[in-house]
Each structure stands twice: as structure tokens, then as C-alpha cells.
Amino acid sequence: MEELTPNAFFDLEKFSHAALFEECRFVWEALIQMEAYLKKASLGGIECAVPSAATLVHPESIAIGKGTVIEEGSYLRGPCLIGAGCTIRQGAYLRGPVILGDGCVIGHASEVKHTIALNEAHVAHFNYVGDSILGNGVNLGAGFICSNLRFDKAPVVVVIRGKRIETGCKKLGLIAGDGSHLGCNGVSNPGTLLGKQAVAFPCLNFGGFHGAHALIAKGGKRR
Template identity: 50%
Template sequence: MKAGDLWNLPEDCTFRQFFNPEAKPWDWLPQISKSLSCFDFPATNFDVPVGLSINGDVFIASNVSLPPYGVIEGPAYIGSGSELRPGVYIRGNVIVGRDCVLGNSSEYKNCLLLDGVQTPHYNYVGDSILGNKAHLGAGAILSNLRLDQGEVVVKTAHGSMRSGLRKLGGLLGDAAEVGCNTVLQPGTILGPRSAVFPGIAFGGYLGAGKLAAAIHEVRVMERPG
């Protein structure tokens, strides 16, 4: 599996040279910190809301919508037209593309969000990559650490592969979607235009254009007393 099978890197991406479409998808994660370390961060020249804490090397495009409160820890790059909502927590090594939404009370760490990503409400995005126009429903969590804290093994269409990583969250292809209150297990790969239904725990590999759902029976009965 190649990164190019999941993501079409925008032509105007500032860090395009660091992300090889022929590489394994999870091999893009270490490139996040490498690319940011090579970026020439300009001095902050805009008004920062009183309740928004910004520390370290941070680039924020001039037309980004900033929240009245939140925390941004560098290094981080926030692309043009994006929106940061109240209570956002950016923990470093984060690249955000154009026209993204980073939601209220949501946390981001060592992740790459390509253009048009929507993570509007109560999400955790750690050690993950979200493709163009990927979407997380409210409360969706991308788990990045196994319970035994061992190496994350990823599943692909061609079998299982060792990632060499102790922390690896979700790798979501372009236009992939995750329903409300769903948890993706470490190393989950969602192909382009795939979707995971709300309220389930899902792990492994979901091919392009596929849906994953857990069918639960709902019973209606008389209430005692």
C-alpha cells in the first residue's frame, strides 16, 4: 500500500516535498516534525485573543478564524481559511491545510490534516493523517496507543504489516468519514470515500467506498411500575 492510494496531496501544499506518495502511509507521520523543523516561521503579526495561548513556533494564516480561548503549542502550521473553535488544544507537530475546522474541546497532536478536513466537535486526533475533506462526527476518537503499549500492526488489503511505531492513530483517505462517538483503534486505515457508522469501535482496514456498520437490535417494551 502506498500513501498515494489514500491521499491526493494538494499541489500548493507548503510541505509537499516531504511527503512521498510512493511511501507507506504511516511513513508520512515522522515527516510531519521533519517538515516543520525546516519551515521558516515568521513572527506573529496579528492580534491574538486574550484567552488564546500560543507557545513556540506557530504559523497562522492571516484569514484563519481564531477562538476566544484555547491552546496552541508549536511547532504548528494552520493554513488559509481554517477555523479554530473555542477550547481547541493543539499539542505540537501539527500541520493543518486550507479551509479546515478544528473543533471545540478537540485535541490534536502529531497529525497532518489536508485541505477541507472537518473535525468540529469533541474529537481526539493524535498521530494521524486525515485526507482532503475527511470528516469526523461529534465525539469520534482516533486512538493512537495500544492497551499493551506495543508496536502498532496495521492491516491492509494485502495483509498485516509492522509499522515500527508505538503510537499510530488513524489514516483516513480523502473524503473518508467517521460517525459520531465512534472509536478507531490504533493503526486503522480508511480508504477514500469510505465511512464508519456512528457509535462503534472499528479497527483494521476499510477499502475505498466501503461502509462499516454494526447492526444492533432495538427492542421496545412496556416499562414496569
């Protein structure tokens, strides 16, 4: 299914870790490959100032690019690969494995775990992002939550055009294509997939597959 391949969601040309997606038939398979990818990565190089009031756990498994700002009170547990020009704000919690592209923002009271964020993705205010992939320029509004575990703890299933696809993932959050915007105080259900330039209005609880340029509003899609 072409609409479930990485290229359907992301422009990978400028993403430093595009190799993560090279052998993926389905986009979420990059999450499964993260651990092996990070074991081969060059970690331990921190090219920015880290204040004493920030916490780095297993710093030998953390790499941070030039120009990144690590604020006091942030907490990073490796393995983490953080690109150049990122901002990790006070109260942010990165629970590896985490891979961030260049120019990403992880903000106050936001937790990110087992997640890939491409360049310029913003998780800026009171967010939870687990077992997810955020494309270039994706923005999560304040309080947006990416839920990643079913109530019955069964493996997450993706349904597209009535066809059920077993992901093999017990935990799978949100896959958001390049340029998608998620409104404040919304919740995406486990295994939600959004194509490029999708928009979800604030205060929604939604799931499923939504293609490129989808507009998700109360009462269902508008386009």
C-alpha cells in the first residue's frame, strides 16, 4: 500500500536519519528499527552547553548537535540523538530511544519516548508523544496527547479502506505527515495515521487513517 510507505508521509531528503526508513514497507516499521539503528550510531558527542541544572542520564548514549539549547530543569535519558538548533525547554522529559531532527522544540511539561521527530517538529506545551513519528514541521497544540496503548493491550491494528493491517506493535501512537497541525487539548488514539498537511481541530478524540490534506473536525472529516 503506497499510502502507508514512509514517502507518503515524509520528505526525507534533508533528514539526517533517513536511513531509518530505507527498508520500511510500512512507515511504523522505523520505530521497530530504532534500537538497532541507535546501537550503530555515534553517541556521546554533545556539541552544545548543558547547564548543571539539566539532567542527562547515560550521557554516553546521548548526542546533541550544535546550536541546540538545553534549558535548566530538562531531563534526558539516553539513548537520544538530538539534531542541531533544537530547543529542549525547562520541564521537558526525553525518555529514549528518541531521535530528533534539526530545529525541533520539546517544551515545558512535555514527555517524548520511543519517538522519531523530523526537522522543525514542535512538541511545545504539555504534550505526551510516545511510540510516534512526527514529520517535518509538525506542530502539536498545547495539551495534545498521542495515546499509544489499547485498553485491552492487544497489538495495534491499522484499518484503511476496510482492510485491517496488523502492525505487530503493542504500542503505537501517532504517525503525522509533514506539515500536519494538531489542535490544542486533542487526543489521537493508538495507531492514528495522518497524511501530509493534515489538520485536526482542537478538543477532538480521533483515530484511524486520514490522508494528505485531511481536515478533521467535530462530527467527522470536512475534506
